[in-house]
Amino acid sequence: MSGSLLKLDAIGKSFHGVTVLHDVSFDVPVGQVLGLIGENGAGKSTLMNIIGGVLLPDVGRMTISGTSYAPHTARDAQAAGIAFIHQELNLFSNLSIAENIFLTQFPMKRGLGRFGASIDRRAMYKQSAALLEQVGLSVLPWQRADSLSAGERQLLEIAKAIQLRPRLLILDEPTTSLTSRETTRLFELLQSLRTQGMALIYISHALGDVRQLCDRVVVLRDGAVVGQGLMEEFGIDRLVSLMVGRESSQQFPDRHSKPTGQVAFRARQVTQPGIVKDISFEIQQGEVVGISGLMGSGRTELARILFGLDPLQSGTIEMSGQRIERLSTRERIQRGLAMLTESRRDDGLCMPDSIANNLKLVAEPKFSSRVWGILKRPAMSVAMTDMRQAVKLNPTVNPHKPVQTLSGGNQQKVVLGKWLLNEPKVLILDEPTRGIDVGAKFEIYGLIDQLATTGAAILIISSEIEELLGVCDRILVMSQGELRDDIAREDFDADRILRSSLKADQASEDAV
Amino acid sequence: MGVVAPGFASFENLTNVLVAMLPLMVVATGQTVVLITAGIDLSVTSIIAVTSIAGAALVTGDDGRLIGFPQSEVWATPVAIIAMLAIGALVGLLNGGCVVWLKMPPFIVTLTVMMFVSGLAIWSTQSQSISDLPHSLLVFGKNAWLAGGIALTVGVGVQFLLSRSRMGSGLRAIGYNSQTALAAGVDVNRLVMLAYVVSGLCAAIASLLIIGQLETGSPVQWENNLLDVIGATVIGGTSLYGGRGHVVWTFFGVLLLTLIDNSLNLLNLSYFTIMMAKGGVILLAALLDTLRTRAEAR
Numbered sequence: 129m130s131g132s133l134l135k136l137d138a139i140g141k142s143f144h145g146v147t148v149l150h151d152v153s154f155d156v157p158v159g160q161v162l163g164l165i166g167e168n169g170a171g172k173s174t175l176m177n178i179i180g181g182v183l184l185p186d187v188g189r190m191t192i193s194g195t196s197y198a199p200h201t202a203r204d205a206q207a208a209g210i211a212f213i214h215q216e217l218n219l220f221s222n223l224s225i226a227e228n229i230f231l232t233q234f235p236m237k238r239g240l241g242r243f244g245a246s247i248d249r250r251a252m253y254k255q256s257a258a259l260l261e262q263v264g265l266s267v268l269p270w271q272r273a274d275s276l277s278a279g280e281r282q283l284l285e286i287a288k289a290i291q292l293r294p295r296l297l298i299l300d301e302p303t304t305s306l307t308s309r310e311t312t313r314l315f316e317l318l319q320s321l322r323t324q325g326m327a328l329i330y331i332s333h334a335l336g337d338v339r340q341l342c343d344r345v346v347v348l349r350d351g352a353v354v355g356q357g358l359m360e361e362f363g364i365d366r367l368v369s370l371m372v373g374r375e376s377s378q379q380f381p382d383r384h385s386k387p388t389g390q391v392a393f394r395a396r397q398v399t400q401p402g403i404v405k406d407i408s409f410e411i412q413q414g415e416v417v418g419i420s421g422l423m424g425s426g427r428t429e430l431a432r433i434l435f436g437l438d439p440l441q442s443g444t445i446e447m448s449g450q451r452i453e454r455l456s457t458r459e460r461i462q463r464g465l466a467m468l469t470e471s472r473r474d475d476g477l478c479m480p481d482s483i484a485n486n487l488k489l490v491a492e493p494k495f496s497s498r499v500w501g502i503l504k505r506p507a508m509s510v511a512m513t514d515m516r517q518a519v520k521l522n523p524t525v526n527p528h529k530p531v532q533t534l535s536g537g538n539q540q541k542v543v544l545g546k547w548l549l550n551e552p553k554v555l556i557l558d559e560p561t562r563g564i565d566v567g568a569k570f571e572i573y574g575l576i577d578q579l580a581t582t583g584a585a586i587l588i589i590s591s592e593i594e595e596l597l598g599v600c601d602r603i604l605v606m607s608q609g610e611l612r613d614d615i616a617r618e619d620f621d622a623d624r625i626l627r628s629s630l631k632a633d634q635a636s637e638d639a640v
Numbered sequence: 641m642g643v644v645a646p647g648f649a650s651f652e653n654l655t656n657v658l659v660a661m662l663p664l665m666v667v668a669t670g671q672t673v674v675l676i677t678a679g680i681d682l683s684v685t686s687i688i689a690v691t692s693i694a695g696a697a698l699v700t701g702d703d704g705r706l707i708g709f710p711q712s713e714v715w716a717t718p719v720a721i722i723a724m725l726a727i728g729a730l731v732g733l734l735n736g737g738c739v740v741w742l743k744m745p746p747f748i749v750t751l752t753v754m755m756f757v758s759g760l761a762i763w764s765t766q767s768q769s770i771s772d773l774p775h776s777l778l779v780f781g782k783n784a785w786l787a788g789g790i791a792l793t794v795g796v797g798v799q800f801l802l803s804r805s806r807m808g809s810g811l812r813a814i815g816y817n818s819q820t821a822l823a824a825g826v827d828v829n830r831l832v833m834l835a836y837v838v839s840g841l842c843a844a845i846a847s848l849l850i851i852g853q854l855e856t857g858s859p860v861q862w863e864n865n866l867l868d869v870i871g872a873t874v875i876g877g878t879s880l881y882g883g884r885g886h887v888v889w890t891f892f893g894v895l896l897l898t899l900i901d902n903s904l905n906l907l908n909l910s911y912f913t914i915m916m917a918k919g920g921v922i923l924l925a926a927l928l929d930t931l932r933t934r935a936e937a938r
Contacts, residue, residue, distance in 0.1 A: 437823060457823065461824075469823055474819055475817070475822070477820060478812075478816035478820050479816070480816055480884075481816050488809065496805065496806045500801075501807055503806060
């Protein structure tokens with residue numbers, strides 16, 4: 129019964145020279161639940177992808193029950209007895225519950241030969257019913273998957289995973305869409321799987337859940353294991369400080385900007401059911417405000433609502449005293465609102481288009497005639513050259529090259545540049561330093577401060593708490609679509625931010 | 641080339657080729673604009689058919705007078721031309737409206753609009769063509785200089801807007817990534833609508849040139865030429881995936897396709913053999929487009 133099922137030995141992985149995992153070693157014992165925690169970007173997903181055969185490690189080796197394990201595909205991992213439950217559900221909503229469970233391995237009717245084989249529906253429904261009972265779902269196997277609630281779908285995912293009779297079950301944030309009753313039910317189920325001798329890896333931000341459920345814990349930070357051991361050796365406080373890290377490894381430029389006292393942007397009771405609730409805050413000219421929160425806390429959704437890309441049901445948004453919540457994105461941009469979106473690829477840049485064309489896209493109305501929109505090319509060309517220098521874009525790069533040939537950091541400078549050309553009064557930045565190197569980060573922080581110095585109001589959304597501590601005057605904390613905290617610079621405290629962002633998760637609230 | 645097809649290189653043949661390709665050039669110019677937005681307009685040939693009979697009917701009703709206006713010989717032709725342009729723009733609005741407001745795929749919208757408009761043209765004329773058209777309507781397509789001037793004006797005008805105006809940058813951005821365009825404040829709906837209207841107008845202008853060349857208005861005018869329009873544009877290098885396109889490229893695409901058509905004709909190959917050859921060339925161009933787009937996405 130004892131002994132380790134999966135053993136990781138000095139796993140390392142880097143992408144394009146950026147180290148994502150470094151010397152990661154731990155054991156997953158048989159019949160135990162291992163908690164794996166770490167901030168966004170700590171390397172948890174990469175690690176899971178390596179165990180699941182999606183990515184190959186650069187160095188290190190894995191063993192399962194003592195034999196070497198080197199999966200090249202997800203199928204290899206499945207054959208080795210590893211099942212995953214991902215944060216995003218992988219269900220086919222147009223298929224029945226039973227079909228979803230047995231999709232990879234339908235029970236077949238025998239006696240018809242290889243080519244005449246047909247699905248044995250009766251067996252499929254019978255086995256499905258047993259599995260559904262095991263996970264505590266009282267639904268019929270032939271119901272369509274889209275008739276289930278979010279929580280029920282999560283339980284269906286688990287039924288699907290159990291059907292494969294795995295030796296190791298890996299769960300990534302399985303409780304985010306569950307009600308507290310469903311969570312309790314899930315934990316009972318996981319406990320019973322554990323006593324049956326299954327090994328489990330449980331990944332979650334809800335530290336209370338982790339403490340309640342897990343036997344052992346591994347803490348990842350910046351791709352390395354910074355703590356591991358028996359669960360009872362770790363209190364919540366210790367886990368948080370391990371996750372966040374004590375000293376800041378990043379460097380931030382000096383701050384020059386100061387809030388002027390004049391309100392530039394104000395949101396009042398912004399509400400969109402199921403997304404954000406009752407969000408109110410204001411930003412002064414020259415002020416840099418951060419929004420912290422875990423994935424799924426509603427921060428990006430809030431930014432999109434403020435920018436007019438998504439609808440809001442009630443509440444008001446004001447810029448310099450004027451209401452803008454009923455205006456289109458285009459009209460908000462004309463009034464001086466700007467937003468650097470979360471994903472450069474999805475809605476930040478036209479990747480195959482040239483650097484110059486991307487850079488001029490937003491500010492073109494400023495540089496063209498009123499009637500036919502004929503571009504004033506000399507003026508624009510001068511402004512664009514200045515902007516390329518201002519955002520410190522590599523001067524040797526030909527501006528007619530496709531923007532996708534640039535590095536992530538330079539691409540982000542192009543996005544920032546295209547907004548700065550329009551001289552925004554309020555700038556929303558959603559994950560402005562995601563996927564870019566340290567040098568470019570530093571330059572972007574400098575640009576943000578510089579812009580604030582000229583009187584712009586700035587709202588930064590980031591999953592990196594260190595980053596917000598380094599560049600903001602004030603930090604708002606979101607969780608489950610609501611503002612939980614509003615912290616002024618003199619009270620900045622990484623623990624407090626993380627605590628606030630874990631709030632309202634009922635199971636964890638008692639423990640924190 | 642003279643060896644390949646006897647008479648191909650003669651001055652007369654080459655001038656004929658150039659004049660004959662003018663209508664295709666004009667429709668393909670409009671198609672270029674739509675393809676840049678990552679859309680497609682399959683309704684252009686039906687617009688050519690319906691505007692040709694509308695124009696022809698307006699100038700021939702009541703013995704060369706506008707129906708209901710016995711004293712109106714002078715006005716018949718201008719009114720016919722304006723009506724043709726209006727019909728082209730209207731069908732463009734219908735296409736654009738379905739794509740923009742109903743969020744329907746351009747392919748299915750313009751395909752069904754083509755069926756509807758072609759059907760309308762044939763039904764309303766009982767399948768009869770209208771000939772004996774007055775010189776005042778035919779002259780635009782018959783006079784090579786006038787036809788060339790019209791095609792040149794359309795081409796230069798459209799390309800000027802594409803490369804020198806805000807609309808052009810907006811259209812390209814929409815084609816490359818409409819989400820990025822929307823988030824950058826580009827008026828996506830209005831520009832996509834505009835693209836289909838421009839395409840409809842270009843088809844109506846091409847129809848005017850075709851009437852002059854064929855001296856007739858017919859409800860099946862150009863019904864077999866749809867692939868030439870898309871093909872010529874893609875051969876030129878305008879991408880089916882959106883974002884990339886240029887009227888001058890389209891000119892060379894039209895020229896190449898017309899030359900293939902003409903030289904194979906002079907070799908006395910059958911219509912079907914020529915169709916096979918053109919299909920092959922267009923497929924090759926589309927393949928190159930796909931490979932290029934895929935290589936860039938990496």
